[in-house]
Amino acid sequence: MNKLNIHTVFSRFQAANPNPKTELRYGNHYQLLTAVILSAQATDKGVNKATGPLFKIIKTPQDLLNFGEENLMKAISTIGLYRSKGKHLMATAQILVDHYNGKVPRTREALEMLPGVGRKTANVVLNTAFGQPTMAVDTHIFRVSQRIGLAKGKTPLAIEQKLMKVIPEEFIMNAHHWLILHGRYTCTAQKPKCQECMIVDVCRYGAKNV
DNA sequence: CTCCCGATAT
DNA sequence: ATATCAGGAG
Known part of the structure; x- marks a missing residue:
């Protein structure tokens, strides 16, 4: 069984994109x-x-x-x-x-x-803006967390609290950007692109989609 | 819970 | 035509 290995997931996100940032443009x-x-x-x-x-x-x-x-x-x-x-x-x-x-x-x-x-x-x-290790749970993170089995819950707050517990501390600062980008470009709402997913081998959902 | 609400992808 | 997009307020 391919149980989700959380350290593997974030290590790969980090290797692929060491310094993820928002795609919103701003100057201050x-x-x-x-x-x-x-x-x-x-x-x-x-x-x-x-x-x-x-x-x-x-x-x-x-x-x-x-x-x-x-x-x-x-x-x-x-x-x-x-x-x-x-x-x-x-x-x-x-x-x-x-x-x-x-x-x-x-x-x-x-x-x-x-x-x-x-x-x-x-x-x-x-x-x-202020460099704090928070987890902003938006529609992408809410969907991705449940789909790949990172965290389950009925509300964004519940997901946020579980993610904060489950994600290793070394990854917390960047985790929310990695998860958003993953959700936006790979683990999309409709027709997720499991064929080009870098964590498909440790993802239950992906296992049945490849 | 409903409402808000245009642009884009499917 | 319908679903979705970095949700929040009433």
Whole structure:
């Protein structure tokens, strides 16, 4: 039986991609926060397409307040759920200016109080901006974890907690990027590409798909 | 739980 | 035509 060997899985991810990073484009912490808020139920590619031009103008929350909601809505109208995201971005910018001197707070509690920021987004910012070993469980990680047998659970939080226990400490910092990239390009939702998967030999799901 | 919501892949 | 995409708020 090919039981999933977790150390093997992450060793291979590491060998193939020693320094994985987000595919969202950004120039500072505030732009990263903005991009992650925009990325809910949307592709990174689609977000980058809109933020490319936008981030030439918007580099701080004060910039966004000056820019205004109408202009923001137009700029992000190609992204799904753009109306609620636009509202959240305006409200978040106001809070950052009023309470955080225009900077992105570094604690989970403060981040999760921002409109449009839940646990997953907070985890991404904590990891990618501030170097903390968090596990942001998005749709890819939720699917991949269950499919390959890394972690089972009904909610993203349950998966997150199991992953934090199960993944060796040496891999925690990069694990969430490796898992996302694996889910996005190989272990896809429809028609996963098991033939070109680097962990197919230790994956139960893959065993029956090759 | 429902709603939000355009672009792209299948 | 339908499923999916770095979810979060009400």
